[in-house]
Amino acid sequence: MTRLRNALGGEVLGLIGFLILVVILFGLTAPRFLTAANFGSIAFQLPELGLLTLAMLIPIISGGLNLAIVFTANIAGLTLAWVLNTHGGVDAGFEWFVVGSLGALIVGALAGMVMGLVIAYTGAHPILVSLAMMIFLRGLGEFLTKGGDISGFPDYLRPLGHGLILGIPVPLILFAVAAFVWHILLTRTRHGFAATMIGSNIRAAAYSGIHTKRTLTLIYTLSGLMCAVAGILMVARFNSVRVGHGEALLLVTVLACFLGGVDPFGGFGRVVPVVIALIVLQALSSGLNLLGANQHLSTAVWGLFLIGVMVLRWVAAQIPKRRKG
Amino acid sequence: MAEPAIRLTSVSKRFGGVQALDSVDFAVDAGEVHCLAGENGCGKSTIIKIVTGVYQPDPGARIELFGEVVEKVTPQEARARGIAVIWQDLALFPEMTVAENIAFETMLGNRPRRVSYPAMRKRAVAALARLDVDLDLDARLNTLPIAQRQVVAIARALVSDARLIFMDEPTASLTQSETDALLDVVRKLSARGVAVVFVSHRLAEVLDISSRVTVFRDGRLVGVYPTEGMTQGRLTELMTGKHFETTVAARDVTGPPVLEVQGLTRQGEYADVSFTLHAGEVLGLTGLIGAGRSELGHTLFGMSRADAGQVLLDGKPVRFPSNRAAVDAGIAYVSEDRLSLGLIQPQSIADNTVMAVLKRITSGGLISPAKKAALVDHWIRELAVKIGEPTDAVSTLSGGNQQRVVLAKWLATEPRVLILDSPTVGVDVGARAGIFRIVRQLAETGLAILLISDEATEVLANADRVLHMAGGRILGEYDPRETTLQGLEAAIYA
Numbered sequence: 001m002t003r004l005r006n007a008l009g010g011e012v013l014g015l016i017g018f019l020i021l022v023v024i025l026f027g028l029t030a031p032r033f034l035t036a037a038n039f040g041s042i043a044f045q046l047p048e049l050g051l052l053t054l055a056m057l058i059p060i061i062s063g064g065l066n067l068a069i070v071f072t073a074n075i076a077g078l079t080l081a082w083v084l085n086t087h088g089g090v091d092a093g094f095e096w097f098v099v100g101s102l103g104a105l106i107v108g109a110l111a112g113m114v115m116g117l118v119i120a121y122t123g124a125h126p127i128l129v130s131l132a133m134m135i136f137l138r139g140l141g142e143f144l145t146k147g148g149d150i151s152g153f154p155d156y157l158r159p160l161g162h163g164l165i166l167g168i169p170v171p172l173i174l175f176a177v178a179a180f181v182w183h184i185l186l187t188r189t190r191h192g193f194a195a196t197m198i199g200s201n202i203r204a205a206a207y208s209g210i211h212t213k214r215t216l217t218l219i220y221t222l223s224g225l226m227c228a229v230a231g232i233l234m235v236a237r238f239n240s241v242r243v244g245h246g247e248a249l250l251l252v253t254v255l256a257c258f259l260g261g262v263d264p265f266g267g268f269g270r271v272v273p274v275v276i277a278l279i280v281l282q283a284l285s286s287g288l289n290l291l292g293a294n295q296h297l298s299t300a301v302w303g304l305f306l307i308g309v310m311v312l313r314w315v316a317a318q319i320p321k322r323r324k325g
Numbered sequence: 326m327a328e329p330a331i332r333l334t335s336v337s338k339r340f341g342g343v344q345a346l347d348s349v350d351f352a353v354d355a356g357e358v359h360c361l362a363g364e365n366g367c368g369k370s371t372i373i374k375i376v377t378g379v380y381q382p383d384p385g386a387r388i389e390l391f392g393e394v395v396e397k398v399t400p401q402e403a404r405a406r407g408i409a410v411i412w413q414d415l416a417l418f419p420e421m422t423v424a425e426n427i428a429f430e431t432m433l434g435n436r437p438r439r440v441s442y443p444a445m446r447k448r449a450v451a452a453l454a455r456l457d458v459d460l461d462l463d464a465r466l467n468t469l470p471i472a473q474r475q476v477v478a479i480a481r482a483l484v485s486d487a488r489l490i491f492m493d494e495p496t497a498s499l500t501q502s503e504t505d506a507l508l509d510v511v512r513k514l515s516a517r518g519v520a521v522v523f524v525s526h527r528l529a530e531v532l533d534i535s536s537r538v539t540v541f542r543d544g545r546l547v548g549v550y551p552t553e554g555m556t557q558g559r560l561t562e563l564m565t566g567k568h569f570e571t572t573v574a575a576r577d578v579t580g581p582p583v584l585e586v587q588g589l590t591r592q593g594e595y596a597d598v599s600f601t602l603h604a605g606e607v608l609g610l611t612g613l614i615g616a617g618r619s620e621l622g623h624t625l626f627g628m629s630r631a632d633a634g635q636v637l638l639d640g641k642p643v644r645f646p647s648n649r650a651a652v653d654a655g656i657a658y659v660s661e662d663r664l665s666l667g668l669i670q671p672q673s674i675a676d677n678t679v680m681a682v683l684k685r686i687t688s689g690g691l692i693s694p695a696k697k698a699a700l701v702d703h704w705i706r707e708l709a710v711k712i713g714e715p716t717d718a719v720s721t722l723s724g725g726n727q728q729r730v731v732l733a734k735w736l737a738t739e740p741r742v743l744i745l746d747s748p749t750v751g752v753d754v755g756a757r758a759g760i761f762r763i764v765r766q767l768a769e770t771g772l773a774i775l776l777i778s779d780e781a782t783e784v785l786a787n788a789d790r791v792l793h794m795a796g797g798r799i800l801g802e803y804d805p806r807e808t809t810l811q812g813l814e815a816a817i818y819a
Contacts (some may be wrong), residue, residue, distance in 0.1 A: 163745040193692065202668045203665065209681050267671060
């Protein structure tokens with residue numbers, strides 16, 4: 001049992017417990033909760049928030065934060081939309097989707113890289129740098145779109161946002177792949193190792209010969225890249241782009257990271273518990289929705305839930321101490 | 326016989342299962358400079374905290390402050406009676422001015438009242454005048470060097486009419502000239518009848534400034550001794566309770582030169598430094614803090630660039646743009662600050678061990694868990710590090726074992742040159758011997774080792790040759806087999 005605990009991490013077991021609790025609770029109270037349709041809707045809603053959470057995860061592990069994730073995703077989506085619209089709109093060829101997506105990825109990565117360079121070389125605080133980038137991207141986006149929607153995309157985009165492969169929603173597959181890549185990045189690559197060490201003590205990492213500046217730059221570049229993936233998915237799912245779309249998700253991604261046991265001060269965090277935390281949050285909101293609760297109430301429940309988890313974590317941390325003492 | 330400022334009798338303090346103080350007596354005379362000596366965890370800080378009311382002693386203690394028995398010492402009571410502490414972190418307000426920092430306490434009270442800046446300035450001026458120090462009253466504290474901040478902290482104590490000041494490791498981060506200036510201030514305080522209790526692990530300084538020394542060991546009083554006629558060696562024995570034979574490990578080294586430093590100069594840090602380090606040699610580099618030893622180490626490790634001179638590695642000139650380049654060239658550097666620079670405390674023993682050799686445990690672009698485990702296992706066994714699990718946080722280890730993990734990290738890079746900067750700081754005396762056994766074994770395998778230390782005993786006992794550095798320059802070279810501790814110390818403290 002202890003070995004299992006160590007392998008999975010107490011965090012994961014606790015979260016799975018929460019998930020089971022949520023499923024049972026809503027299964028009993030909301031008649032349509034345990035239906036394929038409901039799980040389907042969860043599966044379609046999760047990836048957008050999930051990809052943005054992954055974009056938030058690495059900066060937090062490195063001891064920072066990226067407040068620009070949503071607007072980076074918007075601007076990336078806008079890039080794709082612009083390419084499609086200038087090449088026939090609804091009739092744009094598939095090659096233009098490829099070009100547009102590449103453009104989106106480049107724009108996202110670039111936005112991240114600029115932040116990373118500033119953070120790494122000037123030592124400015126990530127919150128301030130990413131806040132400035134967020135305001136810049138938001139203003140730029142609103143200027144370019146005049147605050148309106150851009151829509152009218154080719155039909156072949158639909159499967160990306162709404163299709164199924166072997167019964168599994170395409171966005172969910174995309175998210176699963178992204179999460180797996182992030183997991184490998186963090187646990188098995190030198191870059192992920194360096195990011196984690198930097199999050200704990202950047203000066204000691206530098207003394208050990210870790211290229212801290214290069215690593216920080218790469219961290220935010222990758223974060224921007226993941227935002228772009230989310231941006232492309234949002235284009236496909238909503239068939240339109242509006243700057244500010246998904247704005248409310250920003251703080252939810254932070255919440256999901258902390259719920260998934262990521263250390264708010266950096267240095268510790270894993271992809272698996274964060275993904276489970278995302279599922280818990282999504283199940284909570286979907287269950288409340290089915291019970292007919294107001295959208296805002298479900299946000300309030302998320303907040304309460306996080307507070308509850310923190311108190312429980314504190315309690316759990318006290319138990320072994322007392323046993324020893 | 327001077328009258329006592331404070332007199333504590335049979336003070337005990339127990340924290341859970343730890344007897345921090347076991348029925349100790351401690352007395353300081355008015356106007357005396359008294360030193361409190363002992364190893365880490367001997368109870369020094371506990372007694373300070375009891376005198377200043379932070380902790381309450383266990384029943385049975387008697388505390389007499391300036392001739393009056395005080396039943397219960399609270400922090401307010403201690404301050405009102407003229408006892409002040411200057412902690413290592415100084416507890417000042419970095420964003421406020423010198424005058425505000427010195428005199429803010431006089432503006433506190435039970436009733437709200439208007440802050441009078443002219444009155445504060447007057448107080449601050451008076452306090453600084455008593456110390457004969459000239460400071461810009463309007464300078465923000467965070468623009469001052471540490472040494473001047475310390476003066477501010479002392480002046481603040483004087484404003485609240487302190488008659489007894491505790492100073493906790495006041496010289497730990499000062500250069501030699503700053504230390505001299507501080508010791509000067511301490512002498513002035515003493516001349517004005519203010520007693521000073523000095524806590525410092527720099528024994529030379531302790532013997533220099535104080536008239537008496539109280540030694541604690543494991544929460545017990547060892548004794549109170551006059552510093553007249555006391556030697557560093559004797560004091561070490563009293564503090565550790567062990568007799569240290571000064572064996573000398575030095576031998577003649579015949580290995581080829583590995584690291585040649587020629588006329589190396591960096592403005593404001595060190596000048597015209599030249600020496601040769603041979604394979605298999607342990608070269609000691611000693612001198613007071615501020616002599617430029619660590620700065621030199623930083624340059625050799627690629628963390629700073631020299632202005633002039635050159636460094637040859639295996640006969641070829643090298644110039645490192647970063648410390649990574651130095652690591653790749655075969656130079657390893659064990660930092661003097663193990664806690665915040667040598668290791669990443671909250672991370673695991675395994676991760677700390679592999680940190681500098683990530684390339685070596687990577688195959689196909691991915692870190693191989695098997696290679697990592699094998700490497701960690703190898704070094705933990707090689708250096709006999711006592712650990713629970715490799716996944717435990719490095720902070721769970723003792724100082725000596727932590728230092729072994731640092732060594733493991735650097736030895737894993739298979740270096741040609743190992744720079745050890747004060748490798749035994751915060752390591753118990755017993756564990757130090759273990760560290761130096763490893764150092765000697767490494768030298769025997771042909772590693773070239775530069776041992777930087779401010780403890781003359783340490784370099785004499787463990788190095789093959791000793792260089793003495795002061796004011797950024799190398800002043801002399803000593804053969805430990807022909808040098809006495811007194812001789813070397815005389816040179817260092819000259």
